Amino acid sequence: MSKSLEHLYQLSKKESRIIIGLMSGTSLDGLDVALCALAGSGPATRVNLLQFSTVPYTDKLKKEIKNIFSKRQVDLQQVCLLNAYIGTYHGTLILDCLRQWGVRPDEVDLIASHGQTIYHAPAALHGLPDMPNATLQIGDGDHLAVKTGIITLSDFRQKHIAAGGEGAPLAVYGDYLLFSEKGQDRIMLNIGGIANFTYLPGSLDPAQIFSSDVGPGNTIMDAFIQSQYPDKYYDADGALAAGGTYHPSLLAALLDHDFFRQPFPKTTGPELFNLNYLSEALRKTPINQMSPADIMATLNRFSAEAIAGAIKKTLGESNGEIFVSGGGMHNPLLLKNIQELLRQMRIRSLNTLGINPDAKEAILFATLANECIAGQSPGLGAGNPKIPAIRMGKISLPD
Ligand SMILES: Nc1ncnc2c1ncn2[C@@H]1O[C@H](COP(=O)(O)OP(=O)(O)OP(=O)(O)O)[C@@H](O)[C@H]1O
Numbered sequence: 491m492s493k494s495l496e497h498l499y500q501l502s503k504k505e506s507r508i509i510i511g512l513m514s515g516t517s518l519d520g521l522d523v524a525l526c527a528l529a530g531s532g533p534a535t536r537v538n539l540l541q542f543s544t545v546p547y548t549d550k551l552k553k554e555i556k557n558i559f560s561k562r563q564v565d566l567q568q569v570c571l572l573n574a575y576i577g578t579y580h581g582t583l584i585l586d587c588l589r590q591w592g593v594r595p596d597e598v599d600l601i602a603s604h605g606q607t608i609y610h611a612p613a614a615l616h617g618l619p620d621m622p623n624a625t626l627q628i629g630d631g632d633h634l635a636v637k638t639g640i641i642t643l644s645d646f647r648q649k650h651i652a653a654g655g656e657g658a659p660l661a662v663y664g665d666y667l668l669f670s671e672k673g674q675d676r677i678m679l680n681i682g683g684i685a686n687f688t689y690l691p692g693s694l695d696p697a698q699i700f701s702s703d704v705g706p707g708n709t710i711m712d713a714f715i716q717s718q719y720p721d722k723y724y725d726a727d728g729a730l731a732a733g734g735t736y737h738p739s740l741l742a743a744l745l746d747h748d749f750f751r752q753p754f755p756k757t758t759g760p761e762l763f764n765l766n767y768l769s770e771a772l773r774k775t776p777i778n779q780m781s782p783a784d785i786m787a788t789l790n791r792f793s794a795e796a797i798a799g800a801i802k803k804t805l806g807e808s809n810g811e812i813f814v815s816g817g818g819m820h821n822p823l824l825l826k827n828i829q830e831l832l833r834q835m836r837i838r839s840l841n842t843l844g845i846n847p848d849a850k851e852a853i854l855f856a857t858l859a860n861e862c863i864a865g866q867s868p869g870l871g872a873g874n875p876k877i878p879a880i881r882m883g884k885i886s887l888p889d
C-alpha cells in the first residue's frame with residue numbers, strides 16, 4: 491500500500507483529525523482558510539477552530555476569475571490555465587498560513603477544498619431539455635496535494651448532482667451535524683454573494699430538514715457598486731444604501747421572477763442575479779432617474795425581502811432562532827431590513843454558538859471531508875429525497 495493510502499486508512503480510524511477547510515465563494519474576495527480540529531463523526535462530531543485567516547485575492551486574480559465567472563462565453567484556455575493555477579496558488583496560500591501559525595504541514599491530516607465556482611447551472615436555470623443539473627468548480631485538488639504534501643479532498647459538489655441534487659447547498663450536511671438542537675427550530679442563514687439557509691427543526695426529524703438558496707445576498711449590490719465606483723468592491727457598512735430610499739416599484743420588479751416562486755430546495759447564482767437582472771427590472775419600473783444611492787437602497791431591501799420571505803415561508807407563524815453568518819452580516823442596513831421584515835424572530839450572530847461566522851463555510855467543508863473519511867454511514871439524507879445520502883469529496887494523494 492502506498493504511504494498516503496496507509497495514512498488515509500489510519501486517519502479514518504483516528505478519534506480526531508486536523509483538517510484545513512477552504513472556501514472561496516461567489517464574492518471572489520479571497521480564500522478563507524480554517525484550521526480545524528475535528529473529533530468523532532456523524533452526530534457526535536465536535537469541531538474546534540484552531541486558526542482562521544481570509545487571504546484577499548490580488549486585483550489581478552480577481553480580474554482573471556471575473557473574466558470567466560458566471561459567463562456563458564469565455565476563453566477556454568483561460569479556464570484551463572486557472573484550474574491549474576488556482577490549485578497551486580491555494581496550496582501556496584495554505585503553506586503561508588501554516589508558517590504564520592507555526593504549524594508544520596505534516597501536522598495537518600487533510601485539506602478540504604471547495605475550489606472556485608465558475609459556473610452553476612441547475613436545470614431550472616439553464617432550461618435545456620435532456621440536460622442535467624451541472625456546476626463547475628476549478629482549482630484542481632491534485633495541485634493542492636502535491637504543493638502542500640497534504641492529502642486533499644476537493645470537488646465536493648459533483649457527487650451531490652450525480653445522486654440527484656443540484657450540487658448545492660451542501661451546508662445542510664454540516665449544519666445538521668454541528669448545529670441541530672432538540673426542541674429549538676433553527677434557521678442557519680448565510681449571507682454571501684448568494685444567500686442560503688438551512689432549516690433545522692427542533693424535532694430533529696431528518697425528513698423535514700433542508701437547505702436552499704434564497705437569492706442574493708450581496709452579489710447584485712457588489713456588482714452595482716463596482717460598476718458605479720471602480721474604487722469600491724462592496725457597499726461597506728451599507729453606507730451608500732443608507733443615504734438613499736428604496737423604490738417600491740423597482741423592488742416589486744426585482745422580486746417578480748420565477749425563482750422566487752419555485753419550491754425549496756433550489757439553487758442559483760450570479761448567472762441569474764447580475765447587472766442584467768437589475769437592468770431588466772429598471773426597464774419595467776416607471777421612474778426615469780434614480781440615484782445610485784436609491785438603487786443601492788432598493789437592492790439592499792431586495793436581498794432582505796428574498797431572505798425574509800424564504801424564512802417566513804419555512805417557519806410560518808412559529809418562532810425560530812436565526813443564526814447568521816457570511817459577509818452580508820457586516821452590512822448593518824441589510825440586517826436592519828431583515829429584522830424589520832421578521833419582527834417576531836430573534837436574529838443572532840453564529841458567534842453566539844461559539845463559531846466564527848466568517849469561518850463557517852470553510853468549517854463546513856472540513857466537516858464534509860471528515861464525514862467522507864471517517865463517517866460510519868452518511869449522517870443525513872437516508873429517506874429524505876431532498877438530501878442525497880452520500881459522502882462527498884474526491885481524494886488527491888500527494889505521492
Ligand atoms: N463591512 C461590510 N459591509 C457591507 N458588506 C460587507 C462587509 N463585509 C463584507 N461584506 C459583504 O460580504 C461579501 C463577502 O461575503 P462572503 O465572503 O461571505 O461571500 P462568499 O463566501 O464569497 O459568497 P458565497 O457564500 O455566495 O459563495 C462582500 O463581497 C460584501 O458584499
Ligand SMILES: CC(=O)N[C@H]1[C@@H]2OC[C@@H](O2)[C@@H](O)[C@@H]1O[C@H](C)C(=O)O
Nearest residue numbers: 607610658659660661682684686851
Ligand atoms: C455553486 C455554488 O458555489 N454555490 C454556493 C453559492 O454560495 C452560497 C450559495 O451559492 C450556496 O448554494 C453555495 O455554497 C454553500 C457553501 C453551500 O453549498 O452550502
